[in-house]
Amino acid sequence: MSLKYAVLAALLEGEASGYELSKVFDVSLANFWAATPQQLYRELERLAGEGLIQARVVRQERRPDKRMFTLTAAGRHDLDTFAATPPRRPTAIRDELLIKIQAMDGADPEDTRALVEEREAWARGKLARYLRVRERLLAGRGEEEYLREADRVGPYLTLLAGIALEEENLRWCARVREVLDRRAARGERPRPPAQDGTR
């Protein structure tokens, strides 16, 4: 049900093809609503059927044809109504890593550490991408200036949420590594190392 509005909201940025949307849902939108390409193509079909978006086929020379989609007035109106009403379901997070951390005390700490480092690298990458998107949005203006004057601030505010999330993620990963280190130091020498030269 909400994928529908995620798609409509994505089309606020302008005309896009299914393929382009699948890229957008991979970078910025994935931040708060994940969707696979299949889901998007299906949803676009549905929305076009409902008259909330309009399709036009663009013939291309050395590429397959593509269908570009635009919001209709009906679609924009539906989206505006959606934007003004309270969410009917709470935020859902599905994070496998946290299940693994919850159960980590039965696993090899070295394995756990590797998982955390992987997540850390991933978060760093995402954060870097978000920061680049932000620079592009600001286009040299200061944040306060932008927030006062820009036509649309929604996308910037969701971007801030994404940035904060990934920064928090990195801090948390660092903390977990610290704990892992400290416990490794404790556990790896059941007897303290010899101080008297006998070995």
Next chain:
Amino acid sequence: MSLKYAVLAALLEGEASGYELSKVFDVSLANFWAATPQQLYRELERLAGEGLIQARVVRQERRPDKRMFTLTAAGRHDLDTFAATPPRRPTAIRDELLIKIQAMDGADPEDTRALVEEREAWARGKLARYLRVRERLLAGRGEEEYLREADRVGPYLTLLAGIALEEENLRWCARVREVLDRRAARGERPRPPAQDGTR
């Protein structure tokens, strides 16, 4: 697939009924893996079939009977293996509010503000619950002491992630309200208020 391990991980805390798990999944686990009671009952059935958990019926006097579930050795082993292998799918977040914020520029700012305040109240409630759970876990010990000495630190680390998430959420909500205020102040007087006393 991962609900399976979320359930097994929840059973690390000890024997529980489906009903009890549905409560747990509402408070702490919901933080990183949401599940409805229906999903849990179905999953418990499946896991019992696979021999990863064991059921025992507890007859009760003034309540319906319940089935209490415990991890089997096979279940614990399966979970340990899971905990040591990298996640196969990335974290997915589904947050309707962020779609609404993304599209907020077409809606009444007063409506948007109400949504943000609702989220803020919810985050405050969740944070308070997390902090109480944390006090119970620490049981008077300091954090460092706990992290060095406790048998299991996984649940504490996921709790920290939840706490950080909700704190971040609150900061973000405050920021959004600020922006809303500033733009309302700008937009609500297309002409500046009279300074000359004529009114």
Next chain:
DNA sequence: CGCACCTACTCAACTAGTTGAATAAGGCGG
């Protein structure tokens, strides 16, 4: 020159998640 990757989709089959209601007994408030 062959292989992998990119654009741009579609189809089919499957698995996971959601919703609503039903059952059944006791407790609690007005």
Next chain:
DNA sequence: CCGCCTTATTCAACTAGTTGAGTAGGTGCG
């Protein structure tokens, strides 16, 4: 004492999300 809440679960029907393969031409790399 009526109706709603809580405990504790099951059933059935539905919607949403995932996976894998297929099509088809083009680009880039060694």
